[in-house]
Amino acid sequence: MKLFNKSAIVAAGAASLLVLSGCAAGGDSEVTEDPTPAGDDTAEETTESAAPATDLSGVSITVGSKDFDEQLVLGYMLVEAFEAAGADVTDRVNLGGTSVAREALVSGAIDTYMEYNGTGWVTHLGNSDPSFDPAELTEGVRAQDLEENGIRWLGRSPFNNTYGFTSSPDATEANGGEPFTLQTMMEYVIDTPDAIVCMESEYPNRDDGLVLMEEATGLVIPEAQRLILDTGIIYTETAANNCDFGEVYTTDGRIGALGLTLVEDPGVNILYNVSVNLRDEVYSQAPEAFDSIVEGILAPLDNERMATLNGLVSVDGEDPQAVARDFLIQEGLIAE
Structure with a gap:
């Protein structure tokens, strides 16, 4: 894999993540010129202070995924983004089915993978009657899984892969x-x-x-x-x-x-927005960086974008890691 200039990636990634976060929070945003005059020391200080927000130097993390195309693409997004941020990444993408991935996470065989909130609520946590509000459902899963199992649920995708x-x-x-x-x-x-x-x-x-x-x-x-x-x-x-x-x-x-x-579904199948599942002991090593990176990855992924990425693998036969990497580059989250 090509090696990158880490400091350049961190600075560029932080800036793009901040832009994405702003768009996600406030909807359509007007692009304005940077009001800081050229040569002003404030600009350099701002870049330096922003850089640690996506710095995972010194963090070792094992990334897994389930075994279907969407999960492969999502898993490699984490591999590529965490490596670009300076983490020591072990790739265990394509582990197996839901139970295999979850057991690997809980046992510590992996540290992170992408999971769906409906699966978390019903299958992993044993609940019934899930909310059909994506924010409410994810928050319920997030609170219970952290308290009971020390598993963090970071972010929430716009797409719902039910x-x-x-x-x-x-x-x-x-x-x-x-x-x-x-x-x-x-x-x-x-x-x-x-x-x-x-x-x-x-x-x-x-x-x-x-x-x-x-x-x-x-x-x-x-x-x-x-x-x-x-x-x-x-x-x-x-x-x-x-x-x-x-x-x-x-x-x-x-x-x-x-x-x-x-087949048209009036709302029978429950919601499956995705979040990054991460063991709390790993998250605590760099919480700001993990939050920023995850937000940058998930924010652009609505149903249409995710289906397009999936189609590149499932229909066009492209390599899922290459698809993931191209997505991150297009979003300005890693350098070419």
Whole structure:
């Protein structure tokens, strides 16, 4: 990996993070010229005082992720950003599923990864009835996980990568070319005994998975009509009409690229905005730097931007680390 001039990166990263933070807090901002005259000592003092806000020198950190494309991109964003800030980073991106990543974090095998607030509330902390307000849900997870497990939840992405379903081209055509709702999808499955619903292995067994849709619709997918596939295969098999409905992540770039139609969700599936999970003992070594870096990474990631990045990996076959790195450069968070 190319080595950077650390002091230049720290100064540039701090400045760009401050700009991003300001935009996130105040919405559209007018760009104005720097009122500090050239040669004024104040400018140099400001740069020097801002630099430590993104300095992770002396911090050792092991970064993990789950094993699907979005998580790979997010994990490498942390690897690249923390390295550029001077941290000694161990890369353990692509660990495995949710339970594997969480256990690694709690046990100290890794120090950080990106996690979804709905997963934290229901799966990791064992709660029910999650809030449908993203700020309230994240704050509830943040307070409980810190108190019980010493895990920090830093920041919150604008994007919400919740569970969803897509219909195949043939199923969509059978519905008059219109999107199904979760209710009409379930009714179609019951009324069409040869209809197949494809899902990844975790989804039918999660407290925030299939049970929510079945409870909301009052209908249960028969075992004979369930097909468990690897996550990535579901998209192509649904596009090929081998699955009538496929369980997907709603920010996945393959949905649009493959011409799949999202099933409309009136609010059954809970929220999955993402935060950086970080062990408190590591966070306490440089809290200001971690907060600034995380805010800079997450602030630009709305649903459209995340789906675009995911599509570069899932559809175009680009390397997830390269995609992550290009994003950070485009946002001015690291130098080329």
